[in-house]
Amino acid sequence: MKKLIGLFLLLSQLTFANQWSIEKVKDTYNLTTRKSSKLYSYFIPTTGSVPKVIKEEMIGENLLKVIYYSGSAGTSQIVKSYRAVLIDKRTMKLIQDLPFKYELDKGSKLDLIQPEWSIKNNQLSVIDKESGVNFKYPLK
Amino acid sequence: MRKVILFTLISLLSFSVFSESSAPTESVRPKPRPERVTVPKKIRVTQVTTFRDTSFFGGQSNLLGILNAGDEAEVLSVNTNHSEGVGFQVRITTGPRKGQIGWVYYAKNPNSQKIELLDKEDNVIEMPKPLSLLPGEDEERWAQYSGMQGVPLNVQRDIIMGKEFNQYFDDLAKEMVNLGDGQMNQRGIPQHISRLMSDKQIWNEVSTGDMEIDLDRYRGGNYFPFTKTYTDENGYSTKATYWAKASDEFLSNIPENIRTAIRSNQLEGCEPSKEEGVPNPEELGEWNTGCHVLGYATLGDQHFDMLSTCLDSLKAKVLEGAGSGNSINRDTAFRNMYSKLNSKEQEFLAMTITSFGEAGILAPPLEEMVMVMKVLQNRKEYAQNKGYRDANELDAALQSWQFSMYNSGDPNWKRAIRSNNSNPHTVNSIKSYILFQNTTFSGSSKIDEVYHYHTEYVNPDWKDNNKKVNPVLNGRSLKTSGRRHIFYRNIPWSFRHNNWSGK
Numbered sequence: 001m002k003k004l005i006g007l008f009l010l011l012s013q014l015t016f017a018n019q020w021s022i023e024k025v026k027d028t029y030n031l032t033t034r035k036s037s038k039l040y041s042y043f044i045p046t047t048g049s050v051p052k053v054i055k056e057e058m059i060g061e062n063l064l065k066v067i068y069y070s071g072s073a074g075t076s077q078i079v080k081s082y083r084a085v086l087i088d089k090r091t092m093k094l095i096q097d098l099p100f101k102y103e104l105d106k107g108s109k110l111d112l113i114q115p116e117w118s119i120k121n122n123q124l125s126v127i128d129k130e131s132g133v134n135f136k137y138p139l140k
Numbered sequence: 141m142r143k144v145i146l147f148t149l150i151s152l153l154s155f156s157v158f159s160e161s162s163a164p165t166e167s168v169r170p171k172p173r174p175e176r177v178t179v180p181k182k183i184r185v186t187q188v189t190t191f192r193d194t195s196f197f198g199g200q201s202n203l204l205g206i207l208n209a210g211d212e213a214e215v216l217s218v219n220t221n222h223s224e225g226v227g228f229q230v231r232i233t234t235g236p237r238k239g240q241i242g243w244v245y246y247a248k249n250p251n252s253q254k255i256e257l258l259d260k261e262d263n264v265i266e267m268p269k270p271l272s273l274l275p276g277e278d279e280e281r282w283a284q285y286s287g288m289q290g291v292p293l294n295v296q297r298d299i300i301m302g303k304e305f306n307q308y309f310d311d312l313a314k315e316m317v318n319l320g321d322g323q324m325n326q327r328g329i330p331q332h333i334s335r336l337m338s339d340k341q342i343w344n345e346v347s348t349g350d351m352e353i354d355l356d357r358y359r360g361g362n363y364f365p366f367t368k369t370y371t372d373e374n375g376y377s378t379k380a381t382y383w384a385k386a387s388d389e390f391l392s393n394i395p396e397n398i399r400t401a402i403r404s405n406q407l408e409g410c411e412p413s414k415e416e417g418v419p420n421p422e423e424l425g426e427w428n429t430g431c432h433v434l435g436y437a438t439l440g441d442q443h444f445d446m447l448s449t450c451l452d453s454l455k456a457k458v459l460e461g462a463g464s465g466n467s468i469n470r471d472t473a474f475r476n477m478y479s480k481l482n483s484k485e486q487e488f489l490a491m492t493i494t495s496f497g498e499a500g501i502l503a504p505p506l507e508e509m510v511m512v513m514k515v516l517q518n519r520k521e522y523a524q525n526k527g528y529r530d531a532n533e534l535d536a537a538l539q540s541w542q543f544s545m546y547n548s549g550d551p552n553w554k555r556a557i558r559s560n561n562s563n564p565h566t567v568n569s570i571k572s573y574i575l576f577q578n579t580t581f582s583g584s585s586k587i588d589e590v591y592h593y594h595t596e597y598v599n600p601d602w603k604d605n606n607k608k609v610n611p612v613l614n615g616r617s618l619k620t621s622g623r624r625h626i627f628y629r630n631i632p633w634s635f636r637h638n639n640w641s642g643k
Contacts, residue, residue: 027632028205039188041206045236045634047541048592048602071633072602073541075498075625076595077550081541093210097236099540107598111549130548131540132471132639 020053020066031066031085040092042085047073054082059124060139064089067100078105079112086124086137098135099128177311178265179326180257183230185211189244189254191237193527195219195227197245204242204527211235213244215257216329220309221322224248228255239637240527248305249298267305341525342366343390346398353398364402427482429453434484439577447488447570448561454481454489455557468554474538474640483532490516490534491576492569497545497552499625500565507613508625509572510579511593514611515627519591523635530643531635538638583612586629593625602631 023032023041029051030041044051049071057065064087072080080103086095099115115128119139126135185207193202207213213230220226225247232240247253250267257265286296316324345351351366364386384390391399430449433439439447457480462472477486494516495509502508516533519542523531537543545552559566581587590609594600607628611618618624637643 025205026200026203028634030206041188041208043205043208043235043237045636046632048600048631048633072600073633074544074547074598074600075542075593076544076598077547078594078598078600079541079547088210091210092208094208094235102541105598105600110547113548129471132474134639 020056022051022053022068031068035092038092042087042094042097044068044070044083044085044097047071047081058089059086059119062089063087063095063124063137063139072105074105074108077108077110079103079108079110080105095137096135098126099131099133102130177308177315178259179312179315180215180228180265181260181326182233182258182262183213183215183228183244183246183255184258185209185244185255187254191240192243193525195221195229195243197222197227197243204240205237207232207237207244211237212258215326216241217319217323217325218309218312218316219243219323220306220313225252225305226309236636239530239643241529242527248302250301267301267308339384339387339390340521342384343394346384346390347393347395349395353401355401428457428480428485431485431488434488439574441574444570444574447573450485450488451492451566451570452561454485457481458489458557464558466554468557470548470553471640473557474638477534477538478641486534487532488573490532490537491573492566493553493556494533494537494543494545495572496556496559496565496569497550498543500556500568502619502623502625503565503568503572505616506568506572506575507611507616507618509568510576510613511611511618511625511627513572513576514579514581514587515590515593518588519635521588522591526635528635528637531637535637535641535643536635538640539636540638579613580615581611581613582615583617584609584629587611589630590627591629591633592631593627596622596624596626602628604628604631607631 020031020033022044023030025041029044029046031044031051031053032039032041034040047070049069051071052069054067054069057067059065066085066087067082068085070081070083072078081099082101082103083097084100085097087093088095100117102112102114104110104112113129115126115130115133118125122139124135124137124139126133128134186209188209189207190197191204191207193204196202211232212234213232215228215230217229218226219229222245225245227243228246229241229243232238232242244255246255246257259265286300288296288299313324317327318324342351345368346353346366351368354365354367364384366384386402391402427434428450430446430453433443433446433450436443458473458476459468460476460480462469462476477489481489491513495512498512499508516536519536519539520531520533523536528535538546541547544550545556547553556565561567584590587609590611592602594603603626607630609627609629610620611627618627
């Protein structure tokens with residue numbers, strides 16, 4: 001029975017995650033989903049590769065975080081970028097598109113400073129020294 | 141037949157709505173129009189809608205992308221050359237498209253509207269309604285007002301609302317800078333931000349025959365009018381006028397008859413600029429010490445010392461309050477590049493220090509450094525053509541992770557900023573900047589689409605052997621083996637502004 005429940009939870013997670021797709025609109029990419037048959041489409045910047053949805057998470061009750069691979073970039077050090085789109089789940093309004101994680105490609109040597117995601121005093125904070133991002137968002 | 145019906149309906153409307161004999165009763169008379177209309181400052185998207193490079197809303201050729209509900213943008217200009225609505229030129233102020241300029245459509249029919257207009261206090265601007273009631277709510281009163289007996293109610297409403305809608309935008313024209321031909325600009329928006337199409341794009345379309353010169357509108361000066369006819373999916377055509385500055389760079393590629401027309405008209409109507417080729421100081425701001433040289437129309441070896449003095453003063457400005465040696469604060473230095481330098485100085489700094497950090501070690505010869513400058517220029521033009529009209533070479537250089545020398549963990553950005561004019565890489569970067577102004581690029585017809593390169597020892601997942609380019613500069617090929625860069629054309633990517641520019 002436990003296995004059955006586990007399988008059900010896994011399947012529902014997969015279905016949930018698969019609600020998102022990446023669509024190419026001319027030469028740009030959009031993160032797309034449907035909610036109550038309404039289409040929502042969010043532009044996602046890429047850095048030279050084809051982007052890919054990685055996973056979806058909730059922050060609190062209303063903030064949706066969709067993590068995606070945004071591609072690799074660089075001229076002598078190749079860095080893979082993962083970003084996250086924050087969406088207000090009630091209004092489906094895009095709040096921000098933010099750096100989530102960086103990975104070095106094979107053969108590249110560099111001290112990477114990762115973006116810092118934290119929640120303190122009911123406030124989401126994202127600080128990325130690499131790109132100068134300093135984002136704060138109150139969680140209601 | 142459609143035209144006859146429409147004419148009849150409009151005649152009926154003008155006779156019955158506005159003649160005294162059938163004027164509406166007091167209870168249904170529309171409110172008097174305010175003396176000044178509220179100018180929309182922002183738009184907010186309410187339903188997924190298209191975002192376009194020009195004010196033409198059919199097909200995919202000018203599509204920049206999709207806007208989503210909640211996206212907001214600042215209004216730059218309005219185009220009323222549409223029969224069923226208007227086009228708004230806007231600059232996106234939220235989300236990853238922030239800073240991008242393009243066009244959205246605002247339909248006359250409220251049921252088809254996908255954006256709402258906001259005033260300066262973020263209140264939604266209601267389009268004027270002909271009555272406090274709509275057809276269907278009180279048919280007797282409505283019929284008394286419209287006077288259109290026997291005409292379907294929805295058609296009556298569309299005609300009356302269309303008329304009010306047009307009146308609103310006619311009034312709006314008085315509150316904005318009227319560019320003519322249905323184009324209106326918000327006051328205070330610099331021309332280089334709100335221009336409707338880049339000079340280069342216009343001249344390209346003239347050279348392919350997609351635009352025609354319209355000398356009837358020409359009244360002298362360096363800007364010439366061109367018309368382009370757009371045809372939508374239903375076969376309806378609209379004509380738009382664009383203005384482009386004439387320069388020798390573009391005149392050489394256009395049909396002979398147009399070139400002759402421009403030359404002869406220039407002689408008749410054009411007063412030569414007092415400082416030909418010098419950028420407008422009001423747009424640029426003050427020059428830093430020695431940097432007036434950047435305003436010269438042409439640069440040669442004789443300007444080396446002046447450029448050298450300029451670069452020294454720019455680096456000193458960048459380092460103000462940012463520390464020195466190995467402890468330069470990257471955030472402060474990058475912010476200073478924007479706050480303490482004008483846009484031409486930003487371009488010069490970006491070109492010289494990027495070529496220093498990316499290819500200084502490969503020089504001499506200087507061609508690798510010059511090609512890095514070409515990639516920066518290509519990226520700037522790509523960004524501008526995608527609607528980031530105020531993007532420059534510095535924006536392209538500092539976009540995260542693109543040019544590895546600017547990575548926080550890479551020592552080359554510090555070396556490039558703090559090195560003085562006796563450093564051989566600095567000397568070569570200034571020489572390369574002069575050479576860049578006088579270089580002919582070949583080796584591929586797509587040389588303007590080279591946005592990517594990498595060193596021979598890395599292996600990014602975007603590399604594509606089918607898109608490799610071997611650039612030739614002034615007849616000289618770049619190295620094809622050993623330590624070098626490998627260049628690619630047209631690899632897909634997205635421009636976005638960095639967090640230091642404030643753009």
